[in-house]
Amino acid sequence: MTPVATEQLAALAAMLKERVGLHIRPDSFAALKLAVLARLDVLAATAPDATAYLSLLGGLDGDEELRQLLPLVTVGKTSFFRDERQFQALDALLPGFQARSGDQRLRIWSAGCATGEEPYSIAMTCAERGLEPRQLELLATDVNPEAVAAAARGFYEARRVRDIPTQYLSRHFDREGDAWRVRASLRRYITAIRPHNLVSVAFPAPQTAGWDVIFCRNVIIYFDTPTTRRVLEQFHHALAPGGWLFLGYSESLFRLFDGFDLTEVNGAFLYRKPEEGSVRPVALHVRPAPASLPSVRHVHLPPAALRPSLSAAAPSPPPAPRPVEADEPLAPQEFLDGAIALVSEGRFGAARELLERHLEQNGPGLAVQLTLANLYGVLRQHDRARDAYQGALALEPLSAEAHLFYGIHLLSQSEADGAAKELSRALFLDPDLALAHYYLGRSREAQRDPQRARLAYRNTIEALRRLPSGKRQAFLGYYPDIPEDGAAFVRAAEYALAAL
Ligand SMILES: C[S@@+](CC[C@H](N)C(=O)[O-])C[C@H]1O[C@@H](n2cnc3c(N)ncnc32)[C@H](O)[C@@H]1O
Numbered sequence: 001m002t003p004v005a006t007e008q009l010a011a012l013a014a015m016l017k018e019r020v021g022l023h024i025r026p027d028s029f030a031a032l033k034l035a036v037l038a039r040l041d042v043l044a045a046t047a048p049d050a051t052a053y054l055s056l057l058g059g060l061d062g063d064e065e066l067r068q069l070l071p072l073v074t075v076g077k078t079s080f081f082r083d084e085r086q087f088q089a090l091d092a093l094l095p096g097f098q099a100r101s102g103d104q105r106l107r108i109w110s111a112g113c114a115t116g117e118e119p120y121s122i123a124m125t126c127a128e129r130g131l132e133p134r135q136l137e138l139l140a141t142d143v144n145p146e147a148v149a150a151a152a153r154g155f156y157e158a159r160r161v162r163d164i165p166t167q168y169l170s171r172h173f174d175r176e177g178d179a180w181r182v183r184a185s186l187r188r189y190i191t192a193i194r195p196h197n198l199v200s201v202a203f204p205a206p207q208t209a210g211w212d213v214i215f216c217r218n219v220i221i222y223f224d225t226p227t228t229r230r231v232l233e234q235f236h237h238a239l240a241p242g243g244w245l246f247l248g249y250s251e252s253l254f255r256l257f258d259g260f261d262l263t264e265v266n267g268a269f270l271y272r273k274p275e276e277g278s279v280r281p282v283a284l285h286v287r288p289a290p291a292s293l294p295s296v297r298h299v300h301l302p303p304a305a306l307r308p309s310l311s312a313a314a315p316s317p318p319p320a321p322r323p324v325e326a327d328e329p330l331a332p333q334e335f336l337d338g339a340i341a342l343v344s345e346g347r348f349g350a351a352r353e354l355l356e357r358h359l360e361q362n363g364p365g366l367a368v369q370l371t372l373a374n375l376y377g378v379l380r381q382h383d384r385a386r387d388a389y390q391g392a393l394a395l396e397p398l399s400a401e402a403h404l405f406y407g408i409h410l411l412s413q414s415e416a417d418g419a420a421k422e423l424s425r426a427l428f429l430d431p432d433l434a435l436a437h438y439y440l441g442r443s444r445e446a447q448r449d450p451q452r453a454r455l456a457y458r459n460t461i462e463a464l465r466r467l468p469s470g471k472r473q474a475f476l477g478y479y480p481d482i483p484e485d486g487a488a489f490v491r492a493a494e495y496a497l498a499a500l
Helices: 006-020 026-042 050-058 062-076 084-098 117-128 145-153 166-172 225-238 332-344 348-362 366-378 382-395 400-412 416-429 434-446 450-466 486-499
Strands: 106-111 136-142 155-157 173-176 179-182 192-195 211-216 239-247 261-265 268-272 296-299
Touching: 006 026, 006 050, 006 062, 006 416, 026 050, 026 062, 026 145, 050 062, 062 416, 084 106, 084 117, 084 211, 084 239, 084 261, 084 268, 106 117, 117 136, 117 166, 136 145, 145 192, 166 173, 211 225, 225 239, 332 348, 332 366, 348 366, 366 382, 366 400, 382 400, 400 416, 400 434, 416 434, 434 450, 434 486, 450 486
Parallel strands: 106 136, 106 211, 136 192, 211 239
Antiparallel strands: 155 179, 173 179, 239 268, 261 268, 261 296
16 A cells, blocks of 8 residues: 555645645544555546655646545544434334335445445344345445445444444444444345445446435535536436435525425434425424335425525526414424524524524534524624634535625635635635625735735636526525625625726
């Protein structure tokens, strides 16, 4: 294996911190090394070793390469039974699948499986429910070949198995010194572990029909909006009717894709492809659960509310969601919709309370956290806003949106240097972010740097020209105080350029 020295990893971590705002602690250097090795594998001719790779990152094409590296760096962020509620939901769905007629196998795909913790957790859940390996087709894929190799090895240090319930650990793993190895009996539940890039045309299909369940958690958050939509369309196509999509907790299809029904299963929110021939209701609605399934609550939003409201294809604004009652049980999207309805009535405090309640009940999620941060800003609770933005960034350090709105917040607090740094990070992650170019221009002005301010304003106009709809792009969070019309930013950038 190509050596990568600890000092080189430290230099790379410092570069990631400076350019993207991603903080990688030394105890995650092993994952960083895996990511570098995966890139060296691809770049064999141009960067044969870590030294050459670091110079490539520091050179003219450095940004482009850093963008390739980023999704791989996140490989370390995984654990066994990550988001336990989702595994309880899977467990609750299993009897329904087992009761199916014929000898249909249960078909599950773990897409973006990282080093294997997720597919082995799925396998343990199925084994504990009494499924036999032959009753399951379980595929595990990841774009990073080093991660795939680690998943196939199934060998984990003690600290990485601490989330596995003790009785599962003793049933499914063998101790080897300080580490634990997956037993062959558990490995047999996994049909294949292999590389696959989700940003590709061909998606794997099970031997018969479509997938019953696709796990793709904490992967799409790093894709840009068009890629995310494309991937979701392909998942939709790859799933069997009635199949389930498990996304990461902070990944919401809100305003991104409306082909799935948001469904609550035992406290976890899952996306379900509608059964063939079923008619999708158009109003908020709770559908009774089919007899073979556990307690399931279907939450439907009007399709227009899920469509990106800012695209040219949406000529009229989506219907205003209804305000919500204080103690209603709500899905994450409903919380957001309810808060948006309250904001549109000018009830900022009530919207804030609703979202705070959501965080209390469901834990952090990016869209809610960002919307809340913005509301604190509107309510002039600046310390809380700062904490909420930092919380959002701790949750998803690679969210361009979180860097963008934190930057805007810092600028409003006259912290031009911090704002410029955050906005540059946002632009590194998404160079088309016209809003970030515009606010970077304002930060540069505040820093008394007219030359760089001019450049940023010109980039604003350029970026908006590239956006076909001429509108601000859709964000996960909701920002009532930012104009939706991109033309307003072009005009503001033009005025600023004329004045400079
Ligand atoms: C944060 S980990 C999530 C692992 C696991 N799904 C979980 O939630 O614990 C993200 C994984 O997505 C993988 N990934 C990133 N881009 C991908 C792509 N285009 N296709 C497939 N996997 C990808 C990374 O290599 C990494 O292993």
